[in-house]
Amino acid sequence: MAINQITVFLENKAGALLNVTKLLSENKVDLRAINIAETTDYGLLRLITADNAAAEKVLKEENLIFTETPVLAVAIDDKPGALSNVLEILAKENIDVHYMYSIFGHQNGYAYMIMQLGETDKATALLKANSVVIAEPRDLQIG
């Protein structure tokens, strides 16, 4: 099942990221993963949170611009070659990885990669058919 990632627009200026993380912590929103894609003037802050509704309420109050995007939390065996194995499955079916980043820590014996694959449903089916584990929100204490 896909997880909804929150992407926040952040102008590149000192304290912008801190402002968001502080707001979230003050409102007791746990982060499961965080990633930034940047240009010279601004960045896209990508968040996997334990409570999207609460996070979005805070972001809205702060007049921040954000959007939700479905992503997959793909379980990767913690051994060499495991990530390559998953990427190979996707490449064979011409599914692009738009971006990916890893989730904090190891859980349930796996490392998890957050992947934005465009064709979420197709990718989910494909990975499952190849015995790749995709995390459910509850596996990551999300929701």
Add this chain to the structure above:
Amino acid sequence: MERYYQKEVECASREEMVALQNERLVAQVKHVWENVPYYRKKMEEKGLTPADIKGIEDLHKLPFLTKDDLRDAYPYGLLGMPLKDCVRIQSTSGTTGKRVVAFYTQHDVDLWEDCCARAIVAAGGTNEDVCQVAYGYGLFTGGPGLNGGSHKVGCLTLPMSSGNTDRQLQFMTDLGATIICCTPSYAEYLAESIHERGLRDQIKLKAGIFGAEAWSEEMRHDIEEKLGIKAYDIYGLTETSGPGVAFECNEQTGMHINEDHFIAEIIDPDTLEVLPEGSQGELVFTSITKEGFPLLRYRTKDITILSREKCSCGRTLVKMKKPMGRSDDMLIVKGVNVFPSQIEAVLLENGYPANYQIVVDRVNHSDTIEVLVEMTPEIFSDSLGKITEMEKNLVSALKAMLGIYAKVRLVDPKTIARSEGKAVRVIDKRKI
């Protein structure tokens, strides 16, 4: 059916208007000669006496006044009446760094309010309307001018002044405002707020009268669509009175100049020659009814075109095109003339909000221009590729319009200050 506030003047024949202007100009020149030594000296330097001005065909002989004269003569040098006969001052916002103080007798205030009343009636206003005046009140002419005009029309007037958007929206919905008067940038902001709060169904607005800033046709369509109103332009300057020097009718193809009070000319700003009708040039006004602050041939620095083409509204008053922007607003970047209104038009065409700021600087002896635009939910996406593609398209569109490269910078929402008086659209660091 078209309604007028003062039909006999607004629809007068050209002959009647010229006769009125001739009579008033001759009297005004005499008044100024006798009461304003500063201007009398200027006339004397040109070897002129009031006897040389027999009518509007002699107007071109008179010396010009500029903002520099107003500064030199500050505060009382251009006063036309004893202070005991003046009842009011208004002052410019000082956006160009030179504050102007203008004086009004009660007669001047009355005529100014008549001009604003004409604008409100042209926008469909009647004594059945609720007119929300959200221009600043105080030294700025916007609030007092439209307030007075609204009284004259008999509208229920809401003297809100600018700012405090929560209160604006509360009165707008609770008291059913039908006409809103404010700067176009504040109208845009109100429209955004109404949209965000889902109040569109609760507002009864039918018309807006927006002025004091340069704004584009695209911005007009945007405001009209968001608020479900017809948006009318209004023009004026503190030096001649305030808003209401010219106003728009339903045709929305230019603003009718109240020429029974202000004679308009278009000149070449370099040679100072008067240009024929239809030419683009600098707008010059001669006040022919003002007593307290009677400026003759005042150079507005606004670049526009006059037209006497027949108007479908029935008014015969000459029309001026929406100014390209004050020549004060005009930026020269890398030797190219840039008007903020051109940049605004490109932004709106490309789906960006009209709230923007232009920063001009000089780096290594070369001019740079940067356009700051606020990110909006509509243009935001999770894909860096999509956003940078949009930025690239905007840069190309700006280049096509301006002829030079302008950098685009996307900034956080609500970080560019909303104007309550006049928007600070341009920061020219070359001058700091």
